[in-house]
Amino acid sequence: MATASRSGDDWWRGAVIYQVYPRSFQDTDGDGIGDLRGVTRRLPHIASLGVDAIWLSPFFTSPQADMGYDVSDYCGVDPMFGTLADFDAMLAEAHRLGLKVIIDQVISHSSDRHPWFVESRSSRSNPKADWYVWADPKPDGTAPNNWLSIFGGPAWEWDGVRKQYYMHNFLSSQPDLNFHNPEVQEALLSTVRFWLDRGVDGFRLDTVNFYFHDRHLRDNPPLVPDPEATSNDAPDVNPYGMQDHLHDKSQPENIAFLTRLRALLDEYGGRTTVGEVGDGARSLKTVAAYTSGGDKLHMCYTFDLLGPDFTATHIRRCVENFQAVVTDGWVCWAFSNHDVMRHVSRFVRDEAERERVAKLAISLLSALRGSICLYQGEELGLPEAELAFEELRDPYGIRFWPAFKGRDGCRTPMVWEGALANAGFSAGIPWLPVRGEQRMLAVDAQENISGSVLEHYRSTLAFRRLHAPLLDGDMRFVASNQDILAFIREKDGERLLFVFNLTREPQTVQLSTGTTVAEVLPMPGFAPAFAESAIMLSGLDVFCGRLRA
CATH class of the missing domain: 3.20.20.80 (Glycosidases)
Known part of the structure; x- marks a missing residue:
């Protein structure tokens, strides 16, 4: 193939x-x-x-x-x-x-050492003054709002030269660029x-x-x-x-x-x-x-x-x-x-x-x-x-x-x-x-x-790579035990059934009426049992079969 x-x-x-x-x-x-x-x-x-x-x-x-x-x-x-x-x-x-x-x-x-920021923080009137997110403090000197940095603390850092805060979603040395400009x-x-x-x-x-x-x-x-x-x-x-x-x-x-x-x-x-x-x-x-x-x-x-x-x-x-x-x-x-x-x-x-x-x-x-x-x-x-x-x-x-x-x-x-x-x-x-x-x-x-x-x-x-349905084929789940993940991938007439047992206990899955496995495909590293319409999975096991058209 x-x-x-x-x-x-x-x-x-x-x-x-x-x-x-x-x-x-x-x-x-x-x-x-x-x-x-x-x-x-x-x-x-x-x-x-x-x-x-x-x-x-x-x-x-x-x-x-x-x-x-x-x-x-x-x-x-x-x-x-x-x-x-x-x-x-x-x-x-x-x-x-x-x-x-x-x-x-x-x-x-960017970094606060990027030339853009170095220029931006030098004054409020330089050509790149508005290239980053600057804001005046509140009347009491605190930050403009309550935004937080992912890396801890406020998302605002005071700059003494401009006498303004600049925004940083991460480190204070990572000032946010102003995409509105x-x-x-x-x-x-x-x-x-x-x-x-x-x-x-x-x-x-x-x-x-x-x-x-x-x-x-x-x-x-x-x-x-x-x-x-x-x-x-x-x-x-x-x-x-x-x-x-x-x-x-x-x-x-x-x-x-x-x-x-x-x-x-x-x-x-x-x-x-x-x-x-x-x-x-x-x-x-x-x-x-x-x-x-x-x-x-x-x-x-x-x-x-x-x-x-x-x-x-x-x-x-x-x-x-x-x-x-x-x-x-x-x-x-x-x-x-x-x-x-x-x-x-x-x-x-x-x-x-x-x-x-x-x-x-x-x-x-x-x-x-x-x-x-x-x-x-x-x-x-x-x-x-x-x-x-x-x-x-x-x-x-x-x-x-x-x-x-x-x-x-x-x-x-x-x-x-x-x-x-x-x-x-x-x-x-x-x-x-x-x-x-x-x-x-x-x-x-x-x-x-x-x-x-x-x-x-x-x-x-x-x-x-061998199976086109796995690249961009359709995917739909099929009814199963809540502890079992079962779905079908399909494209160009090829239909693959996958059944994953993510638990540590053996599971038996009964196939629904009308679902017929034509061929059991050997998924690398796994060997589940299959008998008529039942799939027997050990803990942390997976089954794959090609369904009959």
Whole structure:
């Protein structure tokens, strides 16, 4: 059977994207920090998984206060990662291997060391005075309103030169750009064009719903908790989650800007965008607005599957909610990324089931309707690393320790060769430590080992490519026990039935009248029993069968 992988301008629809966190991927110069040459060196590993693209987290010039998400030059490569020539070489090698390259675009805010902000804060009358969000204090000297920073405290920082506050949704060293100013939009779009001209295939848009703020700076009301919400804006130790963020993000003006951005990408053809949307209970409505009509974003992801819940009820609710709200848009599903605890650590009850949960998770992710994103190291089943406070580098974790440990535990270095110093990541001292429990799961310990998590990822992604329904076919759930997740994927006459047992107990599923399995398809790593109209599943098991037409 021919593979169902896509080509052409819609290659992104149903694509598998592999996220690379450059500072933790591969170090080639011994400074303990990964670099672009390291990415190039390891591209064959990524290609061997059978993915379609890589997403490269920020490598731009930056003071690194927030690990590169504080950009001081949108068109430059930070020296710790290499040079523009290194980027070009990486891009060329990725393309040679058949991989698309998506880069992070962090344009809701910049570093306070960006020349734009340096000029903006110098006076109230300079040419860039209105390029950032500035506001006068209240008569008593306090901040203009009650908006909060995700990283703790008010979203406003006092500047003594201008005698005004400036807005920052994250660190005070990450001032928010003023998208209400047309000159700001033009400048940012020109940086997007810079990378398009270099040949990148798309952009992951960081905090894409944070671009605009309410011009009137109205206070946010308190949040009325929604027990049906499937995602949250912040951990419950952070007071940011106590507000209903009606005015500091997700403003209607963003639609027009996203239309301009899409028009720019369409000039080049075959490019894509994936937006990060964090909007609490409104996330799906925001995704619908941002992906509808085919003239804005190509796809978005939310935080719905990035929490601790790995149950049939939760996943079905997330998918059905998406299908009901986002009627003509596209989603990119993920269980892990650089901002959340690694999913095997979120989902497992004990270490004994880590490998089986890792396999089940990628099998499920690969069967959902949408594109999918994998985070480096999940193909090894890496657990979250435990770090001491003095080892932390993440300002978010440092601010809320010990109630919230931050994001460093999922950002520790990739493990390549278990017997080498730092598991082959670096000859120097790594910026974050390499833990022994991760070292034992290194690539060389799993390569060509039948039944390993790594080989399971390769087999599962190959299975996905073999079946057109798994790329962009229809998806509908079928009636089942509440603890069982069962659905059909269908396209061009091929109908596949998937049944996932996310519990730890054996389950028997009776097929509904009229549902006849013509052929049991061997899902990699699983061997459920099938007898007439009954499917017998062990704990953490999955069944796939082709239905009779």
